[in-house]
Amino acid sequence: MSEQVEHLIRKEYAAGFHTAIDTDTIPPGLNEDVVRFISAKKNEPEWLLEWRLQAFRAWQEMDEPEWAHVDYPKVDYQSISYFSSPKSMDDKPKSLDEVDPKLLETYEKLGIPLHEQEMLAGVAMDVVFDSVSVVTTFREKLEEAGVLFCSISEAVEKYPELVKKHLGSVVPQKDNYFAALNSAVFSDGSFVYIPKGVRCPMELSTYFRINEQNTGQFERTLIVAEEGAYVSYLEGCTAPMRDENQLHAAVVELVAKDNAEIKYSTVQNWYPGDEDGKGGIYNFVTKRGVCHTSAKISWTQVETGSAVTWKYPSCVLRGDNSVGEFYSVALTNNHQQADTGTKMIHIGKNTRSTIIAKGISAGKSDSSYRGLVRMNPGADGARNFTQCDSLLIGDKCGAHTFPYIESKNPSAVIEHEATTSKVSDDQMFLCQQRGLDPEKAVSMIVNGFCREVFKELPMEFAVEAGKLLEVSLEGSVG
Amino acid sequence: MLSINNLCASVEDKQILKGLGLDVKPGEVHAIMGPNGAGKSTLGSVLAGREAFEVTEGSAQFDGENLLEMDVEERARAGLFLAFQYPVEIPGVSNMEFLKASVDAVRTHQGKPELSSVEFMKLARETSKKVKLDQGFLKRGVNEGFSGGEKKRNEIMQMMLLEPKLCILDETDSGLDIDALQTVADGVNAMRSPERSFIVVTHYQRLLDYIVPDYVHVLADGKIVKSGDKSLAKELEAKGYGWLEGEVA
Numbered sequence: 001m002s003e004q005v006e007h008l009i010r011k012e013y014a015a016g017f018h019t020a021i022d023t024d025t026i027p028p029g030l031n032e033d034v035v036r037f038i039s040a041k042k043n044e045p046e047w048l049l050e051w052r053l054q055a056f057r058a059w060q061e062m063d064e065p066e067w068a069h070v071d072y073p074k075v076d077y078q079s080i081s082y083f084s085s086p087k088s089m090d091d092k093p094k095s096l097d098e099v100d101p102k103l104l105e106t107y108e109k110l111g112i113p114l115h116e117q118e119m120l121a122g123v124a125m126d127v128v129f130d131s132v133s134v135v136t137t138f139r140e141k142l143e144e145a146g147v148l149f150c151s152i153s154e155a156v157e158k159y160p161e162l163v164k165k166h167l168g169s170v171v172p173q174k175d176n177y178f179a180a181l182n183s184a185v186f187s188d189g190s191f192v193y194i195p196k197g198v199r200c201p202m203e204l205s206t207y208f209r210i211n212e213q214n215t216g217q218f219e220r221t222l223i224v225a226e227e228g229a230y231v232s233y234l235e236g237c238t239a240p241m242r243d244e245n246q247l248h249a250a251v252v253e254l255v256a257k258d259n260a261e262i263k264y265s266t267v268q269n270w271y272p273g274d275e276d277g278k279g280g281i282y283n284f285v286t287k288r289g290v291c292h293t294s295a296k297i298s299w300t301q302v303e304t305g306s307a308v309t310w311k312y313p314s315c316v317l318r319g320d321n322s323v324g325e326f327y328s329v330a331l332t333n334n335h336q337q338a339d340t341g342t343k344m345i346h347i348g349k350n351t352r353s354t355i356i357a358k359g360i361s362a363g364k365s366d367s368s369y370r371g372l373v374r375m376n377p378g379a380d381g382a383r384n385f386t387q388c389d390s391l392l393i394g395d396k397c398g399a400h401t402f403p404y405i406e407s408k409n410p411s412a413v414i415e416h417e418a419t420t421s422k423v424s425d426d427q428m429f430l431c432q433q434r435g436l437d438p439e440k441a442v443s444m445i446v447n448g449f450c451r452e453v454f455k456e457l458p459m460e461f462a463v464e465a466g467k468l469l470e471v472s473l474e475g476s477v478g
Numbered sequence: 479m480l481s482i483n484n485l486c487a488s489v490e491d492k493q494i495l496k497g498l499g500l501d502v503k504p505g506e507v508h509a510i511m512g513p514n515g516a517g518k519s520t521l522g523s524v525l526a527g528r529e530a531f532e533v534t535e536g537s538a539q540f541d542g543e544n545l546l547e548m549d550v551e552e553r554a555r556a557g558l559f560l561a562f563q564y565p566v567e568i569p570g571v572s573n574m575e576f577l578k579a580s581v582d583a584v585r586t587h588q589g590k591p592e593l594s595s596v597e598f599m600k601l602a603r604e605t606s607k608k609v610k611l612d613q614g615f616l617k618r619g620v621n622e623g624f625s626g627g628e629k630k631r632n633e634i635m636q637m638m639l640l641e642p643k644l645c646i647l648d649e650t651d652s653g654l655d656i657d658a659l660q661t662v663a664d665g666v667n668a669m670r671s672p673e674r675s676f677i678v679v680t681h682y683q684r685l686l687d688y689i690v691p692d693y694v695h696v697l698a699d700g701k702i703v704k705s706g707d708k709s710l711a712k713e714l715e716a717k718g719y720g721w722l723e724g725e726v727a
Contacts, residue, residue: 424566425529425530426566427566427568429526429528429529429550430562430565430566430568430620431568431576432549432550432551432554433526433550433551433553433554433559433560434554434576434580434583434636434640435551435554435555435580435583435584435587435640436551436579436580436583437551437583438551440579440583444568444571444575444576444579445568445571447570447571448568448569448570448571448619448620449569449570450570451570452570
């Protein structure tokens, strides 16, 4: 079958177009002035500029991490532009009617109509184009419920106390190299606040788009769910096809207070580069959540894009009886590399975590699962269950598993299961003998492999994710 | 229906079929018997178009088309069905989803509209009853955790749903208890019609008590060495294959 498989992964990246739009882009380069410029452009208060500068100074002292199982040429941080905004955003539009039609068109083309009447029922969306948030929909309806959902820039202006209290509380400025860089130059992102006891009435979603050339995207997302609150949030991402690599270094912080629940789903489809490995997004992301007593955080991710992915959505299970979950599908094709997984830090008593990671490698790609489960001395009765499954398509790809287990509490229970399998000739032959074409056969087998993760996604997105896998796999058999 | 001439095929450079000829007319049931290693399973794989098998010589016409030039899925859609000796598992893909995709692919090829989920569900339930497979199996992963007998019933169910023109049963009787064998045979007999043909590949005569063939062929060393009617099967059972060795040489 290997010959047959070789062909299966060749399909144009559908989101790879560029929108010709006037932008305000600062020249490439990074120094304190750039940090000041970004902060000034956003009319930020003094404390935030200071916070950014601290991060920048720390970043200058840090080294880029090299422990991940990925291999890519060094990023030249001086050749990237750290701020780009559509010109039409200078006077920020107040409603969709005031948004530049070209921007609306861009999102139509991506299959994300922004006009509320055409949108997926019950999903509110914040849209980030290069460095700025373009529009947030369904705001009034959310405000009625007391839910705050806006861009982080706006939140800094309108709700400075909330931002100041929580920004960096989960991922400190100096947490790691990319988090420090993000803290210094983050441009925009989403802010969500769910007050005590409120169940957010709809799915919230942010759609990230990199458009401009040679720009980086450094968004920052902060979600705070007060006591007993609930929210389900989804992010999606795409970028044009370019020969150069582009950097995306985001930070996401989640705070789940007592009895709160946050469900965070990602469908990541950044441009993966062409079949020879040219171009593509470097996706270096820090995502972490803190769970207080009896709180729950679920990360679900479907990662099909990016040239290089370095990402470990994590849960700090601080409160007793809190729950962390990580469900992941990472698909790599052609020359893509992914080093992804999670960290579950058990601090409270009777904390529980579940990790289900599915890695699919095709073409000449390399996919690694890297996960840490730590049971602190106080984590009496804590439990973890980890299952890592790898599926290989063809014989030129690789799959690796790097589990790290640290248990300092004898009453904690940790279970780890791992499997590696191949899409077998027999499976392909059975499907084809029943009339299915090879593409359909592979996508069906892969979808079956991912079933446990897809069922964790919100309904509309589970369907999307399935289709995305199908597209990402096209050309890998034939 | 099917006309095979001087078919030679090899796998990994080892020649298995060495000039096989066979004519199957609509409505006929042909049994292929023979000792282990004679090439019985290879015949099914070659006719279905499995990639690992290379046809080095000869021809095969199916319904007037050159079978050997068609892709695996094209052969299937044109009405050639192979019931596997060892059906493989596809974890996580529900039997229902798999069967619907399969039926839809064949219907689309025939220019018919796809069945709605409700229509298909009804059809699948009725068919599962016929092969005495509990409806719960429709929701389970394809062959996932099925017993040997359940897998074979599942194969027959697929055959019934797809309504192929030519059914090749590759040692479907292996590993079946007598009840399952009866069910499988009932399924096949119910499908016999003047338009549909069967090639029943088997090592034992037992299956042919239930599925009575029109012709029996002995395959040895890559060729048909003897053909006859159903009485040949009885004769083979009594004498074994040894007495045919002279004919091979």
